[in-house]
Amino acid sequence: MKRICLSTPTMHGTEQQMIQEAFDSNWIAPLGPHVNAFQKEIASYAGDNSHAAVLASGTAAIHLAVILAGVREGDIVFAPALTFSASVNPVCYEKAVPVFVDSERDTWNIDPCALEKAFQKYPHPAAVIAVHLYGTPAKIDEIRSICDQHHVPLIEDAAESMGSRFKGRMTGTFGDFGIYSFNGNKIITTSGGGVLLSHDEKIIERAVFLATQARDQARYYQHSTIGYNYRMSNVLAAIGRGQMPYIDEHIRKKKEIYRQYQDAFSDISEITMNPLNFDGDANNWLSCMTIKEGCPVTPNQIMDALADNQIETRPIWKPMNLQPVFSDCDFIQIENGISVGEDIFNRGLCLPSDIKNTDEDMERIIGIIKRQFL
Numbered sequence: 001m002k003r004i005c006l007s008t009p010t011m012h013g014t015e016q017q018m019i020q021e022a023f024d025s026n027w028i029a030p031l032g033p034h035v036n037a038f039q040k041e042i043a044s045y046a047g048d049n050s051h052a053a054v055l056a057s058g059t060a061a062i063h064l065a066v067i068l069a070g071v072r073e074g075d076i077v078f079a080p081a082l083t084f085s086a087s088v089n090p091v092c093y094e095k096a097v098p099v100f101v102d103s104e105r106d107t108w109n110i111d112p113c114a115l116e117k118a119f120q121k122y123p124h125p126a127a128v129i130a131v132h133l134y135g136t137p138a139k140i141d142e143i144r145s146i147c148d149q150h151h152v153p154l155i156e157d158a159a160e161s162m163g164s165r166f167k168g169r170m171t172g173t174f175g176d177f178g179i180y181s182f183n184g185n186k187i188i189t190t191s192g193g194g195v196l197l198s199h200d201e202k203i204i205e206r207a208v209f210l211a212t213q214a215r216d217q218a219r220y221y222q223h224s225t226i227g228y229n230y231r232m233s234n235v236l237a238a239i240g241r242g243q244m245p246y247i248d249e250h251i252r253k254k255k256e257i258y259r260q261y262q263d264a265f266s267d268i269s270e271i272t273m274n275p276l277n278f279d280g281d282a283n284n285w286l287s288c289m290t291i292k293e294g295c296p297v298t299p300n301q302i303m304d305a306l307a308d309n310q311i312e313t314r315p316i317w318k319p320m321n322l323q324p325v326f327s328d329c330d331f332i333q334i335e336n337g338i339s340v341g342e343d344i345f346n347r348g349l350c351l352p353s354d355i356k357n358t359d360e361d362m363e364r365i366i367g368i369i370k371r372q373f374l
């Protein structure tokens with residue numbers, strides 16, 4: 001039986017040519033021409049006068065954003081509860097305190113109403129982190145304007161949503177800082193890596209300075225601030241450059257996978273696909289489904305049935321307010337009772353969304369899921 005994966009890297013041959021080029025020119029040292037060229041290509045893809053610094057990971061990009069936003073020990077930072085832990089861990093690296101905010105059903109992303117409520121309780125957070133979960137854009141214009149009203153910087157974790165647009169504009173360009181991830185399962189990959197985006201070239205220069213050990217302009221190794229070794233290597237940037245021409249093709253295929261699931265499940269009233277944002281254009285990085293409340297079929301039952309057939313799935317991200325490591329953190333929701341994030345977590349799962357899946361693979365997956373509801 002052929003194994004079907006959740007989302008694996010898709011290579012095109014161009015990546016290997018670029019790597020060969022790096023080897024031929026002996027730019028194996030961390031920095032080199034592919035790094036600068038990849039940055040230019042990403043900035044131009046994001047548009048909107050963006051500048052970019054490519055880094056070792058998306059998490060490193062979020063960490064530098066947290067530092068550059070001026071977050072200090074003891075500060076409060078708002079973040080969605082329903083996300084991957086990497087969205088918020090960097091807040092804790094700086095000994096700041098995350099306050100988690102519930103999601104809305106419309107987009108599964110941070111609820112602008114709950115965000116307003118968080119500001120009522122904590123009027124002076126040091127930053128707000130927004131995420132576009134599974135590639136579906138958040139209501140980022142409302143979130144942006146709430147942040148502006150309160151004069152608080154916005155960090156836009158677009159790790160999963162490179163190429164998704166909101167009202168025609170790329171996600172990752174709405175925040176004071178934007179982040180994409182190039183981890184192995186993301187929409188394009190460098191094996192591991194990430195990028196920090198900003199409209200302010202000076203901010204990106206500062207990010208590069210911090211990411212390369214914060215060396216002062218001096219004759220000797222002199223440091224006035226704590227630095228990091230967070231830069232992306234020239235070899236990995238070469239892979240990224242080989243992937244860039246294919247990002248729109250990847251997105252087209254991701255959309256097609258979502259559409260196939262949506263069509264197939266349209267006659268099963270117990271299944272709802274993850275939401276799209278109708279002001280946006282999602283990259284559909286992962287297709288997800290939820291099961292109607294009260295239905296006896298559980299996500300675990302579906303995941304087990306698929307696993308028995310060599311088909312990989314994932315649970316929905318377990319919300320941060322339910323994580324043991326964050327048990328001391330406050331959580332803001334609109335109504336008491338089970339939160340929106342926890343409800344989605346309880347009733348949802350991520351479906352195989354590998355763009356190399358054939359129609360046959362999709363039929364196999366869909367058939368097994370449908371049989372659970374007979």
Ligand SMILES: *Cc1c(COP(=O)(O)O)cnc(C)c1O
Nearest residue numbers: 057058059084086087159181183
């Ligand atoms: C993948 C991901 C990250 C982290 O990116 P890495 O490149 O793996 O460090 C951060 N936030 C979200 C929402 C992600 O999905």
